[in-house]
Amino acid sequence: MLTPQRTSGTYGLMAEFETPAEIMEAAKKVHAAGYRFWDCHTPFAVHGLDKAMGIKRTILPLLVFGAGATGAIIGFCLQAFTNAASFSVWALVWVTGYPFLISGKPLMSVPAWIPVMFELTILLSALSAAGLMLLLNGLPRLSHPLLSNNRFRRATDDRFFVVIEARDPRFLRSKTEAFLKTLGAKHIEVVEDR
């Protein structure tokens, strides 16, 4: 079994590429070589790169569906309770429903409640889609070894980077560096971990 050869103070190795086609080829090879803690950093979502890297489809849509369903249920309960119920419940404070009787309409006027149920479904789905996406991505994160690297600044401009982390079991500085060279990287450099 390989023991992680982690040099303290090294985050990983960074290889720079100039075009989407180059990083696509490189990503396929890094994935095939069996690395696990590695990533590509690109100025935009390169089409198909996630598949080439072997990234599994995210469970985000399922979570968002759950949040949307919760929104619909909250919307129904909120309206049924506040406009049709005559009992009290504890929701941080004791609150009591109020059966509104308007123009002799039924208390449980479900058709009239659809718009608010719909809006709350959308609201919770959208907030969870954005919030959970950030959460699963480990964002917000205000400090990261890569963000301290000057060359890496072009990852949000016009350069494409492959980064293999030092914590990867297969990471061996000399071997990994040689491997990255075979991928045709324009530049390879060690990323320091402050």
Next chain:
Amino acid sequence: MSSTSSQSATKGFIDTDNTQQPNTGRVPLVLNMTTFGEVTHQVCRVAENRPPLAWYVAFAVCLSMVGFLGFCVNYLIFTGVGVWGLNNPVMWAYDITNFVFWVGIGHAGTLISAILFLFRQKWRTGINRFAEAMTIFAVICAGLFPGIHVGRVWFAYWLFPIPNSMDMWPQFRSPLLWDVFAVGTYFTVSLVFWYIGMVPDLATLRDRAKGKFQQFAYGLAAIGWRGSMRHWHRYEVAYLLLAALATPLVLSVHSVVSFDFAVSQVPGWHTTIFPPYFVAGAIFSGFAMVVSLAVPARQLFGLKDLITLRHLDNMNKIILLTGCMVGYAYSMEFFIAWYSGAMYEKFAFVNRAFGQYWWAYWIMVSCNVITPQLFWFKAVRTSIPLMFILSIFVNVGMWFERFVIIVSSLANDYLPSAWDVFIPTWVDIGTMVGAFGLFGVLFLLFCRYLPMIALAEVKSVMPAADPHAKHHASEGSH
């Protein structure tokens, strides 16, 4: 050296006519630039350099308008809604007209960012960012009016189901309350959509920032985005979900706004055509506003290679289409008023066109139905001055549409003895003008400090972004 610097200085300030290219195959969306770096520079320089003089002038004008808005709103709150020209029966007038007008403006932003995204209209990438910004600022302006129109603004929290010592709840069978939820959700979702879309571009600004303060501010706003493909994967799924959620949302918002009228029994309001008619009108006015903003912005900040003539041509086609839909709705309203045989309904519509507000009605028809027909001609669709004038006409016309629907229906309803005329006061007019100032200030600040064009998205639709470009070069574009 001088030739290259002068070339880069004029870059983006000159129009290239790309509307002659055939619609088949892939039409380049970015002109005169082939590398990602050039696009980054073209967009970021707007936020990085001092803005042109015109920006300062516009900002000063808009800021003073906001000052006057603040004065009018305070005067209203301290004195009471009597400072407006409202009377019995015209209890809604400028306030709700402005509310509906601004909510409608917002709709084009969501249409461009969400619906065109779902339809894979790649040209949206050039205009979606500032159209979304426009949405948010328009909804802020819209939210102002119902807020102050309640009169006793310190009771505005009654709009929300908040537990209180009176044990009272809002009445959820009322469309006015649906509106609170619809507009509130719309604002929140639009803001989230806009911000999430902007995070990668804020990271670009962060990575290019020279000053300490800029690095800190953009760094904070970019929340540590580093373009990780593992992040991009979830990001793209989240973006698609947001687009799919925003699409039914935007259609629901103006439908719910139209319920404020359609659910009541006022002749001229109580019609089933309202939801689709309002949505079409909203998109119509919103696109006109996008054109009104895009024309000066691309000129001022040199973005003509990114917001090309073709983009404007496309938008003008949408204005033409939605303008025809609005025209159809106007005529169908009249037909149904006659066909229904309902006396009051019939009167309401004849009164609209020939009653005391006839001038407002004919301004509406001229600006919304007649002048947009000029967009059938390509020469008009691609002429910058003409499209700017026509888009302003549409903005004016759509404001009058809401005025006509609201005021003419209320002023003359069932009983002639209850009729009255609405005449705006200076506070009405000042608040309306001030809201335009507020919109202008927010938009100018956005242009100055945030990425005006969705950089990451524009890059992803450039020919250079195709990861298979080399391998399939011989097969031609696909």
